[in-house]
Amino acid sequence: MRYGWRPRPGLSATRLSAVLAFALALTGASLGEAREVVDSAGRRAVLPAKVERVYAAGPPASIMVFAIAPEKLLGWTRAMTPDEAAFLPQRYAALPSLGRLTGRGNTANVEVVLAAKPDLIVDAGATGDTYVSLADRVQQQTGIPYLLYDGTFARTAATLRALGAATGDSGRGELLADYVERSVGGVRAKVATIARERRPRVYYARGPSGLQTALSGSINAEVLDVLGAINVAGGQSAASGLANVSMEQVLAWNPDVIITTDPGFYARVWTDARWSRIAALKNARVYLSPQLPFGWFDFPPGPNRVIGLFWLADILYPDVFGNDLRARVADFYRLFYHREPTPAQLDALLDTPEPANR
Amino acid sequence: MTAHAFDTLRLGSLGRYTLPLLGLAALVVLAFAVGRFPVSVGDLYAATIGKLTGTSRPVPATVETVIYQVRGPRVLAALVVGAALAAAGAAYQGMFRNPLVSPDILGVSSGAALGAALAIFLSWGLIGIQALAFAGGLGAVTLVYAIGASLRGRDPLLTLILAGVVIGTLLGSCVSLLKYLADPYNQLPAITFWLLGSLASTSPADLAVVVPTVLLGLVPLVLLRWRMNLLTLPDDEARALGVETTRLRLAVVCAATLITAASVAISGIIGWIGLLVPHAARMLVGPGFARMLPMTMILGAGFMLGVDTLARTVATLEVPPGVLTAVLGTPLFLWLLAKSKRAW
């Protein structure tokens, strides 16, 4: 006589429960099971089923988490200034300052991080060995899963998607990633149609003297590279990407366009005799990047730069990109920063101050 | 056996200076001739000598800008900063009776660094940064001198040095704190670059302020050039010879601090010149301050000009002059040490 279980055709309780168990195992996350996630650096971390509290280890990550799931963000890396806070919903602007926990110089006390009881720590930026080892160390020390994502501009959409999936907000992540892909893709396509001769030579002036610059290929000048502009500083072998140059060098380069992030420099450069001979000054093509609530052009190097792409595209190729920048800024801010700017705020952002004598 | 290198060459008192001055003049011409912006010799001549003699042909406007607005001020700044730092170093080495003293010993560089870092942290403009650096340098030395003067009953020089070291360290840690709190993407690079030192952003406006200040500070040193020798004697001897040593030291500290703070405000921290150049000057003309001061200023100006010219021409990116002075200065210094078999 044959004992034991014999498969019988048709649904039976056992068969159904086996199928259900198998299905449950596959969809563990939605049913209270921990899941393993792989980040951009190839690191594996085990996340809890539900992620409600996220600590962003650096400014780019803060912006990403804020965009995807603002209610899950535990705090900013530094307190918001009143000017910056004016662009965000009040409850998010008032989040506490918890410090940075990233390779660029930590200010966070690990105990403070622990006291905030995050389910997940996220960082976005460089994914080299230094940062990987830092992530591993923090994860080991705190027992909290630490995900490290690629912060380069080109991977913005992918990072948004992956981060959304990790925190359980795939919908939002997908939405934002889609926006980025469509808009950036559109810009790239248009740029590809522009002939090489019409690509402007751009100098990025940093710092109060305007003689610090970012080299081509560095994370600071990525937006320029996407727009096909020719960064006069070229690509050098310097690793960090920032460098000091001399006034003579800038005169020798004679850029067509100057972008700056320093308001003091922007105010002074129009009347400085040394800069007056440069083509960019002669043609009044010097532009100050808006900075609120997060910089549009260079720092922090996060998704905030997407809107800067449009702004800069308008500047560099006005006949190709006649975007309605106001509408686009309103859209972007509503989508990413959860608050549409008032008309007065839009004016302040988009109307660059008239320099004293031009 | 005669005393000093130039004496053995039997040069007259004027001949002593001729060679270095000629060298300096040649260096100045060279500095004007090279740079990242290509300026042909013809253009250079037309823009300078030609203009003076009225025989010039028209020179492109940009070339004029380069020569008069960019290279000219930078060359002059290098000369002034080099001379100022060297003179301050020479004064302090005599005053502290120690040939290993640099102008930073009383904390002027740390104070200037703190001023600049604070201004950058507060997002002040370039003028604000320079002004606060200058104020910081003066403030630090005032504090050090006040502390030194209030600690009575001990060797006054030793208390000055100790106070300088202590305050310098304190201010340095404040700078570190500011670097820590600064925005790592924007402010921190600016602070780091300022601390490395650079003459890249020198403008004619800078010179209009710095040159008179340095000259003002040099006046006491020149007037007191003979009395400075007496500071190298122990305090008792100097006072017995009729010198009011406390007043004289105060005058020297004020003068040296003024010229150092003014230089550091526009150039950032550039080391080695104040330490190294006075040695070379002493080797050439002896320690008598009346002869050593002009020689050390000529050598300091030349050294700084050479270093700065290298810094701005050797690559597209600027090399920090502080790095160059250390890299060039160290072997020079070691060579000097090996060569000199006698006291300083």
Next chain:
Amino acid sequence: MELRAEALSYGYPGRIIGSDVEVALTAGEIVCVLGPNGGGKTTLFRTLLGLLPVQAGHIALGGRPLQDWSRRNVARVVGYVPQAHAAQFAFTVREIVLMGRTAHVGAFAAPSHRDRAAADTALATLGIGHLADRVYTEVSGGERQLTLIARALAQEAELLLLDEPTASLDFGNQLRVLDQLRALAERGIGVLFSTHDPDHAFLCAERVVMLRDGRILATGRPGEVITHDNLKRLYGVEVEVVTATLADGRASQLCVPGLAGLRTGSRPRPAPTWH
């Protein structure tokens, strides 16, 4: 010009080194301060020069209180010769001597022809003119001491205070320096010097001040003051003062230490222990 200290207490606040000291020096005389090391001689000299404040009593220079004199004016009248020391910087002998002219050179001026002439004269007087261009740090100890004396001479001061001018000099140089002191006094300069060797006092002092632990033991002419008893009180050793007759018939006094063996001419032997 007279330098006179009366009822002088000197030292530092909270630490009096010497008290009730009376010293006087006029131009043309040689006075010797005799005493063991650590007895406060240097501190006394520094106080007499006005480099240290007086703790009690008073000092008068030219009849006026010393604290009323500016440093510059004191330097025109009183010269100080410290012990020769190592210097940090390679000044020439002439440059060192020229420093002595400070009190005569204006605050913002440099030495004139006259100053240089005075320096050269001082060098010649002491017979070290040939060293003028040598580096100070490279000449011998005796030559350095003579340089410092020349520097004080260049000051054209009437009174000279020399602190242990013969310390760390060899026998020959000591005698040369003492000889110079007598020559200076003969030229009308008042000389006050300190020493620990009583023979030096015999050789060139007109008056001796015995100083022990900051108190004056005795003052007077060398012959009267330097006695066996005084030296015993001063140094705690047995010294016999003898008068010697020199080759040319002059009499000179000198001290002969009383080491135990000298009297009997042999070393004492231990007594035999066997019977």
